[in-house]
Amino acid sequence: MKLCLLLLLCLCRLGLTEEFTPAADVAEETEEEVRGCGGRVFSPEDHRAIGGAVEQLGLRLLEKLPVGLQQPNVVLSPLSLALALAQLTLGARNETEKLLLENLHALNLPCYHHVLGSLLHHVSNTSLEVAARMYLRPGFEVKLSFVEDSLARYQSSPVPLVSVKEVNQWVENATNGHVPNFLESIPHDVVLMLANAVYFKGEWQTRFDPLVTSKGVFYLDNQNSVSVDMMKSAQYPLRLLDDPELEAQVASFPFKGNTSFLIVMPLPGRGNVSSVLPKLNISDLYRRLPQEKTMQVNLPKVKLQYRQELEEALTNMGLGSLFSGPDLSGISDRPLRVTGVRHASTIELSEEGVEASATTVVTSMRSISLFSINSPFFFALVDDASMTPLFMGVVTNPAPDDDPMLNDDPGRNSTMSDQPLMDDVGERDIDSERGHRQPLQSMSGLDGKTE
Ligand SMILES: *[C@@H]1O[C@H](CO)[C@@H](O)[C@H](O)[C@H]1NC(C)=O
Ligand SMILES: *[C@@H]1O[C@H](CO)[C@@H](O)[C@H](O)[C@H]1NC(C)=O
Ligand SMILES: *[C@@H]1O[C@H](CO)[C@@H](O)[C@H](O)[C@H]1NC(C)=O
Ligand SMILES: *[C@@H]1O[C@H](CO)[C@@H](O)[C@H](O)[C@H]1NC(C)=O
Ligand SMILES: *[C@@H]1O[C@H](CO)[C@@H](O)[C@H](O)[C@H]1NC(C)=O
Ligand SMILES: *[C@@H]1O[C@H](CO)[C@@H](O)[C@H](O)[C@H]1NC(C)=O
Ligand SMILES: *[C@@H]1O[C@H](CO)[C@@H](O)[C@H](O)[C@H]1NC(C)=O
Numbered sequence: 001m002k003l004c005l006l007l008l009l010c011l012c013r014l015g016l017t018e019e020f021t022p023a024a025d026v027a028e029e030t031e032e033e034v035r036g037c038g039g040r041v042f043s044p045e046d047h048r049a050i051g052g053a054v055e056q057l058g059l060r061l062l063e064k065l066p067v068g069l070q071q072p073n074v075v076l077s078p079l080s081l082a083l084a085l086a087q088l089t090l091g092a093r094n095e096t097e098k099l100l101l102e103n104l105h106a107l108n109l110p111c112y113h114h115v116l117g118s119l120l121h122h123v124s125n126t127s128l129e130v131a132a133r134m135y136l137r138p139g140f141e142v143k144l145s146f147v148e149d150s151l152a153r154y155q156s157s158p159v160p161l162v163s164v165k166e167v168n169q170w171v172e173n174a175t176n177g178h179v180p181n182f183l184e185s186i187p188h189d190v191v192l193m194l195a196n197a198v199y200f201k202g203e204w205q206t207r208f209d210p211l212v213t214s215k216g217v218f219y220l221d222n223q224n225s226v227s228v229d230m231m232k233s234a235q236y237p238l239r240l241l242d243d244p245e246l247e248a249q250v251a252s253f254p255f256k257g258n259t260s261f262l263i264v265m266p267l268p269g270r271g272n273v274s275s276v277l278p279k280l281n282i283s284d285l286y287r288r289l290p291q292e293k294t295m296q297v298n299l300p301k302v303k304l305q306y307r308q309e310l311e312e313a314l315t316n317m318g319l320g321s322l323f324s325g326p327d328l329s330g331i332s333d334r335p336l337r338v339t340g341v342r343h344a345s346t347i348e349l350s351e352e353g354v355e356a357s358a359t360t361v362v363t364s365m366r367s368i369s370l371f372s373i374n375s376p377f378f379f380a381l382v383d384d385a386s387m388t389p390l391f392m393g394v395v396t397n398p399a400p401d402d403d404p405m406l407n408d409d410p411g412r413n414s415t416m417s418d419q420p421l422m423d424d425v426g427e428r429d430i431d432s433e434r435g436h437r438q439p440l441q442s443m444s445g446l447d448g449k450t451e
Contacts, residue, residue, distance in 0.1 A: 001200075001203070001255070001350065001352070002178070002199075002201050002346070002347070003075070003198075003199070003200045003348075003391045004178040004179065004197070004198065004345065005076070005077045005199075005346075006171050006175055006195070006196070006344050007077070007080045007195070007197075008171075008182070008193055008194070008341070009194040009195075009338060009340075009341050010186075010187075010192075010193050010339045010340045010342070011191060011194075011331070011337065012187065012189040012190045012191055012337065013189055013191055013335070013336060014334075014335035037110075042118045046111075046118075047115065047118070047119045047385065048387050049109055049115070050109065050112070050388070051119070051387040051388035052105070052283065052387065053109060054079055054082045054388050054389060055281075055387070055389050057078050057081060057103065058081065059078075059392070060103075061076065061078070061310070061313055061314070061317060062392060063278065064313040065310075065313050067394055067396060071306075072395075072396045073393065073396060073400065074306055074393045074394050075345040075347045075391065075392075075393040076306075076343065076393060077198050077390060077391045078388075078391075079120070079388060079391075080130075080196050080197075080198045082116065083130075083154060084196055084341070085100055086100075086104060086106075086112070086113060087150050087154050088100060088194065089113075090113065090146055090149045090153070090330065091143070091329075091331030092326065093327045093329050096321065096322070097330075099318070099321065099322075100319075102318075103317060103318065103319055113149070113153045116153070117152075117153040119386055122385070123383050123390060126259075127202065127259045127383065128198055128200050128390055129198065129199040129200070130196065131198075132155055132156035132194075133159055134156045134192065134193070134194055135159055135192065135195065136158055136159070136160060136161055136192055137160075137161045137190065137191040141333070141334070142158075142192065145330070146330055146332075156194065161192075164184070164186055167182070167186070167193070168180070168182050168183055171183075171197065175199055175346075176201075178199075179344045182342075182344060183342075187339070192332075198391075200259075200390060202257065202259060202261075203256045203352050203353045203354050204253060204256075204351075204352065205255060205353065205354055205355070206233075206236060206237055207351055207352055207353020207354060207355065208233055208299070208351040209233070212231070212232045213231050213232065213301060214229070214230060215227050215228070215229060215230065216228060216230030216298060216300070217374060218398055219374055220396065220397055220404055222268065223407060224407065225407050226398070226404050226405065227402070227405070228301065228302075229301040230298045230300055231298070231299045231300070231350075232296075232297070232298050232299075233296065233297045234296055235294045236294065236296070236297040237292045237294055238251050238252075238294075238371060239289040239291065239293070241285070243285070245279070246271070246276050246279055246280075247266060247267050247270035247271040248265055248267060248276055249264075249265045249267065250265075250285050251263050251289075251371055252286065252289055256354045258383065259384060259390070261381055262282065262286075262379060262380045262381075264276060264280065264285075264379075265375060265377040266375075266377075272376065273377065273378050273394045276378060280378070282380060282382060282387060282389060286387065293369070295369045295370060295371055296372075297370075297373075299349065299373050300349070300373060300374070300395075300398045301349055302348070303347070303349075304348075304400070305346050306345045306346070307343065307344045308343050309341065310341040311338075322337070322338040323339070326338065347391070347393065376394065376396040376397075378392070379392065379393055379394070379395065380392040
């Protein structure tokens with residue numbers, strides 16, 4: 001599994017003819033906080049509080065991002081976005097600072113910058129590569145305190161903005177080659193760019209056998225499907241939960257090291273990915289996930305790219321004033337505004353892992369359940385210690401470049417045959433019906449229950 005992402009936040013001068021505006025001297029509060037927190041060591045509880053805030057930020061953004069035919073899949077890093085907005089917060093004052101902290105869900109979190117910095121340190125020590133940079137247009141007068149705080153809290157080092165080529169090179173390098181040619185040009189009025197890149201390469205605790213991977217059906221909706229490479233395992237240890245509240249199946253796949261991959265797959269016909277987002281609470285799901293159990297698992301092999309300007313989604317979240325007239329007087333005495341927030345990411349799910357799953361074991365199991373990820377799902381890569389979603393997204397079409405096919409049995413409203421039903425999942429005996437469809441009656445029974 002590989003995930004990588006780049007986020008770039010551009011700021012430009014607000015009107016080159018603006019009068020020189022002296023900065024309001026309101027840095028005290030921030031500096032007070034900064035001083036009061038110095039030297040403290042933060043506990044796992046502190047990190048979990050920030051993890052919850054990062055999750056909220058990510059989910060609220062995800063709700064605002066369009067998912068549809070044009071853009072069927074979304075991959076973002078709430079942590080990377082939190083890093084960019086938090087860095088901006090270091091230079092924000094008055095209402096702008098408050099608005100940012102509100103959207104970071106940080107209003108009630110003491111020492112936010114210090115704890116987030118410490119969390120970033122923790123995850124980059126265990127699982128993630130995080131790189132941050134601050135590009136400054138030569139001649140732009142930036143406040144020293146902003147540069148120092150950015151460096152101290154977020155390891156964002158200042159570098160002169162010299163050329164598109166140089167920026168693209170850094171991006172390509174920081175994302176291990178996954179994001180080439182990120183920018184075509186840099187508008188002349190851009191004076192400051194805050195960039196960060198996160199890269200994750202993980203191995204499943206239990207890997208899939210590539211020899212068993214074969215074509216399988218992924219249902220886009222009840223009419224259309226695509227053919228995808230399905231990674232399969234007959235006996236995979238997994239924590240699986242059928243959540244009647246979310247009307248979804250929830251599973252957590254552990255990676256080597258202390259991260260795991262959470263999948264939430266709404267039951268077809270009951271809910272959809274958009275309708276579960278407002279209800280998600282990752283730490284609550286982890287708390288409720290049962291013990292690991294051996295089961296049959298099918299997981300699509302995916303390789304997806306995502307690029308998106310986030311201005312509209314952030315505006316819809318309530319951060320519109322960043323793009324019009326924010327108070328960023330902690331960065332510079334000259335008025336600034338954010339001109340763009342550009343984002344690129346990739347995700348690759350493959351068989352690689354640590355130990356083989358016991359595909360060849362032939363113990364006779366009386367009853368084994370099946371988890372087949374064959375319809376749109378939400379995912380999150382979670383740092384287990386802090387419950388921080390390092391990445392999250394939705395996959396509604398794992399093969400966006402292929403033409404969808406009509407479901408193979410158009411006479412039926414739902415052909416999600418190997419989709420276990422809510423009531424009997426976990427207990428279904430697949431020995432007797434391996435490869436067979438769910439009986440029709442069950443599907444109409446499900447229809448009956450929804451209405
Ligand atoms: C910021 O707030 C301070 C008081 O908190 C006020 O004196 C100052 O005028 C404000 N600055 C702006 C630009 O609104
Ligand atoms: C980084 O991780 C190693 C072990 O994985 C640990 O010994 C070390 O203390 C950690 N460093 C920090 C700063 O957390
Ligand atoms: C690329 O990144 C590596 C570490 O990620 C760093 O050591 C190296 O100097 C970088 N190269 C360039 C050209 O930036
Ligand atoms: C994972 O977490 C456990 C305890 O929570 C710890 O003992 C172990 O060192 C961690 N592993 C890594 C690779 O950080
Ligand atoms: C998802 O479900 C909600 C309500 O259950 C519905 O309003 C919405 O149209 C559905 N979205 C899609 C893409 O089917
Ligand atoms: C999520 O669940 C946890 C534990 O159940 C709870 O403490 C937390 O407040 C919940 N978060 C939200 C945003 O509801
Ligand atoms: C299939 O859907 C149509 C309309 O959506 C409905 O009239 C019909 O009863 C459904 N058939 C079954 C078997 O559920």
